[in-house]
Structures are given as structure tokens and as C-alpha cells.
Amino acid sequence: MRLASGVVWADRIGMAALAIVTGFSILLLVAPSLIVLAVSIEPRGYISFPPSGFSLRWYEAVFANRQLTDSVLVSLRVAFSVMLVCLALGVPAAFASVRGAFAGKGALNAFLLSPQMMPGMVIGIASLFFGAYFAFRASDAMLILSLSVFCLPFVIRIAMARLAGLDPRLDEASANLGAGKLETFARVTVPQLAPALLAAGAFTFIEAFDNVTVALFTSDVRARPLPVELYYLVQFDSSPVIAAISSLEIGLSFLAMLLIARTVGLDRLGR
Amino acid sequence: MSHLVIDNVSKSFGELPVLRGCSLSVEKGSVLTLLGPSGCGKTTLLRTIAGFITPDAGRIVVQGNDISDMPPNRREVGYVFQNYALFPHLTIAANVAYGLKVRRTSRAEVARRVEDALRLVDLSTFADRYPAQLSGGQQQRVAIARSLVLEPSVLLLDEPFNALDARLRLTMQIELRKLIQRVGITSIFVTHDQMEAMTLSDTVAVMHKGVVEQFGSPLDIYDRPRTAYVANFIGRANVIPGEVANGHFDDPARIATQAPAGPAVLVVRPENVTVEPATAGDAAPGWPGTVTFTTALGPTVEYEIDCGWPEPLRAIAPRSPGRPQAGPGDRVVARIADPAAAVVLRRQDGAHVH
Numbered sequence A: 001m002r003l004a005s006g007v008v009w010a011d012r013i014g015m016a017a018l019a020i021v022t023g024f025s026i027l028l029l030v031a032p033s034l035i036v037l038a039v040s041i042e043p044r045g046y047i048s049f050p051p052s053g054f055s056l057r058w059y060e061a062v063f064a065n066r067q068l069t070d071s072v073l074v075s076l077r078v079a080f081s082v083m084l085v086c087l088a089l090g091v092p093a094a095f096a097s098v099r100g101a102f103a104g105k106g107a108l109n110a111f112l113l114s115p116q117m118m119p120g121m122v123i124g125i126a127s128l129f130f131g132a133y134f135a136f137r138a139s140d141a142m143l144i145l146s147l148s149v150f151c152l153p154f155v156i157r158i159a160m161a162r163l164a165g166l167d168p169r170l171d172e173a174s175a176n177l178g179a180g181k182l183e184t185f186a187r188v189t190v191p192q193l194a195p196a197l198l199a200a201g202a203f204t205f206i207e208a209f210d211n212v213t214v215a216l217f218t219s220d221v222r223a224r225p226l227p228v229e230l231y232y233l234v235q236f237d238s239s240p241v242i243a244a245i246s247s248l249e250i251g252l253s254f255l256a257m258l259l260i261a262r263t264v265g266l267d268r269l270g271r
Numbered sequence B: 001m002s003h004l005v006i007d008n009v010s011k012s013f014g015e016l017p018v019l020r021g022c023s024l025s026v027e028k029g030s031v032l033t034l035l036g037p038s039g040c041g042k043t044t045l046l047r048t049i050a051g052f053i054t055p056d057a058g059r060i061v062v063q064g065n066d067i068s069d070m071p072p073n074r075r076e077v078g079y080v081f082q083n084y085a086l087f088p089h090l091t092i093a094a095n096v097a098y099g100l101k102v103r104r105t106s107r108a109e110v111a112r113r114v115e116d117a118l119r120l121v122d123l124s125t126f127a128d129r130y131p132a133q134l135s136g137g138q139q140q141r142v143a144i145a146r147s148l149v150l151e152p153s154v155l156l157l158d159e160p161f162n163a164l165d166a167r168l169r170l171t172m173q174i175e176l177r178k179l180i181q182r183v184g185i186t187s188i189f190v191t192h193d194q195m196e197a198m199t200l201s202d203t204v205a206v207m208h209k210g211v212v213e214q215f216g217s218p219l220d221i222y223d224r225p226r227t228a229y230v231a232n233f234i235g236r237a238n239v240i241p242g243e244v245a246n247g248h249f250d251d252p253a254r255i256a257t258q259a260p261a262g263p264a265v266l267v268v269r270p271e272n273v274t275v276e277p278a279t280a281g282d283a284a285p286g287w288p289g290t291v292t293f294t295t296a297l298g299p300t301v302e303y304e305i306d307c308g309w310p311e312p313l314r315a316i317a318p319r320s321p322g323r324p325q326a327g328p329g330d331r332v333v334a335r336i337a338d339p340a341a342a343v344v345l346r347r348q349d350g351a352h353v354h
Helices: A002-040 A057-064 A066-099 A105-117 A120-133 A140-164 A168-176 A181-210 A226-236 A241-263 B042-050 B092-102 B107-120 B136-148 B166-183 B194-200 B218-223 B228-233
Strands: B004-013 B016-026 B031-035 B057-062 B077-080 B154-158 B186-191 B203-208 B211-216 B238-245 B262-268 B273-277 B287-296 B300-306 B313-318 B331-336 B343-346
Touching (some): A002 A241, A057 A066, A057 A241, A066 A105, A066 A181, A105 A140, A120 A140, A168 A181, A181 B092, A226 A241, B004 B042, B016 B042, B016 B057, B016 B203, B031 B194, B077 B136, B092 B107, B136 B166, B166 B194, B211 B218, B211 B228, B228 B262, B228 B343, B300 B331
Parallel strands (some): B031 B186, B031 B203, B154 B186
Antiparallel strands (some): B004 B016, B004 B057, B203 B211, B262 B343
16 A cells, blocks of 8 residues: 555645644735734834834824824725726726727727736826926826726726626516616616626726825825825834834724625725 | 407518517407417517517508507507516516506505405515515516516416416416406417417417418417318327328318319318228228327327338327227228318428428
């Protein structure tokens, strides 16, 4: 039975290797967040790990800093606006791409999805030059516009994937039962699209909330969004206040995920 | 006057003609089946009646009103889809209530009519379930209830039994026929299954390449097929080529016919062919041949007889124990039992001839 025991050993080594790789991957994914959390409770005025004690002073510092709290408000406002713009433009565009039959559909589709191939920085600089040409100042509006261009392909892609999976006969069934086009859209299409809309909305919100590459070029100097504010902050300040903000952001994301998991289920986001 | 009239309807998809001048009529409360192979245009015709397809030419008239230009949501025509197309995000009760809610029916009336409709299809206990939790047969009944609750003037059903397994299919066919009789609704089925057409319908329209080849009662079509194609599609038939001269077809016996002189085919059902052992001195006209294959099916026996034609002649004879029957290799003579039941048709170019 030497062969059999050899096979068993090979199996065990394989399983052990898999466990090590899996464990290491999880560690890589989670450890940075844990370190950030640990650093944020450091009582002393500089970043060190492990923390020398427990203190919430850096959290207090975050809320005491008007510049930081203002930038959070800017980011929330911008992220929400980008989400609305992207859903309002992306869902009809996805409809046209999936259900429509018109000349130049392929070209339009490629055009709408093209920002995805471009680095955010390029979109940021292009928006800046575009704005300068028409004498638009870098502002909230510019930031919302440029981030919308950046995020639109994600919304279109998610909505298209879901729409392609919908049975067009459901629309015919609805018409046959007496519903007009708008009523069919509201009663049949939207409810089935809801998980995709939620996913696309959440994704766009998060992307717009913590984007730096585009925002660096198009945000208002006097009302910087949080990621840009942090970017400037780390250049001059190395106190654990950065870790405290990051920890708050981690907590917020975690809450959002929990909320989605409880309401629609995370597995439905992908579909 | 007919309840529903399809008047000379034509439709092309691009260059491809799918319907070529189809005309039909259905009496109130009767069941019509559109029968034909896939690609014959039967589903296109059904979708045209529902308004999902706009015909290039022709009219569709329901109770004297031309509905050809009406959008699908204004036509009082129920449609049961092949895959049932139930709304997956709504419960069974909400699916059935859909059309009533769209019509802004009062809440109390919706509840009452949904309950009645679900009771009609025997699904009252399933009201709060979702379509995915139901079997195929149950889903079909929901789809029918969803249409019937609106009391449409016509019910259209696109291959309603296709998605069901063979045993359930037979039960549902009978159940559906009873339901339609009870409700008394004018119905049009689409099917490619001739047995289903015979079971369900008062009238059958046999379709072939976008044309209605024959339109009549199932037995009328079976007994008097107008083309060789119809003869072969409804039941089985021997189609024997020959000639018509002086008002009769001469093979093997003289059969009088209205068909014009020239190339013709004789259509004989297998049960109209008798098989007797060949005996010396038998002068009665018949087709001599050799039995090549027999299938005994209890009450009947089927013969395949080689008469020197490309296709064997088929005959079905009653079987009883103790009576001798011919076996493979036996020389026999086949004859037409009732010449009046044989049909002589003019031979058309490209016609389906065995």
C-alpha cells in the first residue's frame, strides 16, 4: 500500500499548501486595516505599532478639525451627486445598448464604456483642460462631472449585465395584460433591476467618495474632498489622526456592507 | 358572423416572407389550432393577433372591430407564453392580480376576482408562493388564470404543453379542454403535435411555409386532405404517384375523381389498405408486393410492403388471435378497401411524394 500512502501524503501536503496560501492572502487583505485601527488608538503624537496604550484623542481631533469635517461633507455631497448622475445617465444608456436596435449602436457602446480604459489621472487632467478652455473653474460641479465620466462605465456595465438576463417576454406579458410602456417599466423592469441598481449605486458612491486621481485635478481648492484633503495632510502631518479618519471610513464601509447584506444579500449584488 | 377573422395577413422579416396571405376565422367559444412544423409561421400569426407583431398587409377583426392597428395593451386578447412568462418578483396572487391593478380595479374586487381565478385553476393554496416554487404544470395554470381573470374575448396559447413531460402533458390537455369548455372562451392554440391538435380543437389550420394549406375540422382534414403535405402531416398516408385520365385514376382499381387530367397522386390511409396472400388466378386489381416488415400492436398489425416503389406501402389491419397473418418475405396483394375514402390529388411540382 506504499502507493496509497504516497497519494495520501501528497494530498495532505497539497491541503497544507492551500491553507498557507489562503491564510496569507487573508492576512494581506485584512492586516493593513487592522494596523490602521491599532495605530488610531495610539496615545502618543506619532505613528507607532503596536500602540503604546489606548486613547480616543485622535478621534476627537478629527471631529475638532473644521477642515476635515468640511471635506467629509464635500465628499458625501459629491459622491451622492455622482451616484445620481451616473444612475440617471447609465441606466437608460444600458437600455439602449441591450434592447435598442439602431445604427451606430456598437460605436456608441464603445464610446460610453471608453473611460474605463483610461487612467483616472488622464480623465482628471483632460477635465481640467476642458474646463480651462471654457473658463470653468475647478469646483464641486467640475468634480461631479469628471467623476461621473469616470464612474459611468461601471453603472452601464452592471445594468447591461442584468438587463441582458431579463426575459423580454415579461414585457410582452405585461403589455398583453394591459400595461403601457411606462407602467411596464415601473412594475416589471425596475423591480427586477433593483439589485443591480443598488450595486451600481453603492459602487459609484464608494468610488466617488474616495477617488484621488481624478479629484486631485478637478476639485475646488477651498472645498477639497476628503481623499484630497488627506493627501495634503499626510505630506505635513504624520500624527495618528490619519489613522483615525481611515478607521472611521473602514467602519462606515463595514456598516454599508452589513446593511446591504441584511436587506438584499451581498450575493445578489453581482447579478 | 365569426368571432375572430384573420383576413389575408402577410408579414416578412427583412427579405424573408413568414406569413403569406393567411386567412382564417374562428367561431365564438370554439377552439382553433394552428398546426405546422417549426418555421411555418404559426407562432408569428399568433403574435400578430396579440399585437406583438404588426402585419405588413391584411386585417385582424374581433367581434366586427378591426384591431390591426391597436397596440397590444389595448387588445382584449389573452396570451399564454410558451415559457409562461410569469413575473418572478411577484407572488402567484400578485401575478394574477397584475392586469386588474393596471386597470385600476378596486382593491376588494381584485381580491375577489383573483380568488375566483385561482380557484378555477385549483391553485388557491398557492396564492402566496413565488413562480419559482411551482412546478411547470402549476406555472402554466397560473399563466392561464392571469389571462382569464381579465375575461378576454380570445385566449391565445403558444405551444402550452411543450415544457411539460409526456405524462403531465396528456392530463393537462384534457384539463385545459374542460376548462375552456367551462369558461366558453374562444381559443387559439399553436402546436407542432398533430395528436394535440386532434385532441384539443374544433378546427385545425395546417400551416406550411407561411401559408394556411388547409382549414377545417380535424376529421375532415384527416379524411379529405387537400395536399400531399397535409395528408402526411395529419396522420400517416401512402402517397402513390400516377395519372388521371378521363376523370379517373387507374391504379390499381378505377377511382373516379374531379381532379383534372395529368400527373396525380393517390392518397390512401394505411387503415384503408387490405393485405391478402397472393393466390394464382386472382384477377381482381391490386398491388402485388412482398412483406418486408411487420409490427404487431395488440389490436392491429402494421405491414410494410415492397411494391417496387421508392417507399414501402403501409397497411394497418385488425389482428385477432388464431387468424393467420402475413410475415416478412410473403408474397401478398394489397388493395384499397374503400375507394371512396381514397383521395386523388393533382401532382404539384415539388410536392411531398413518397
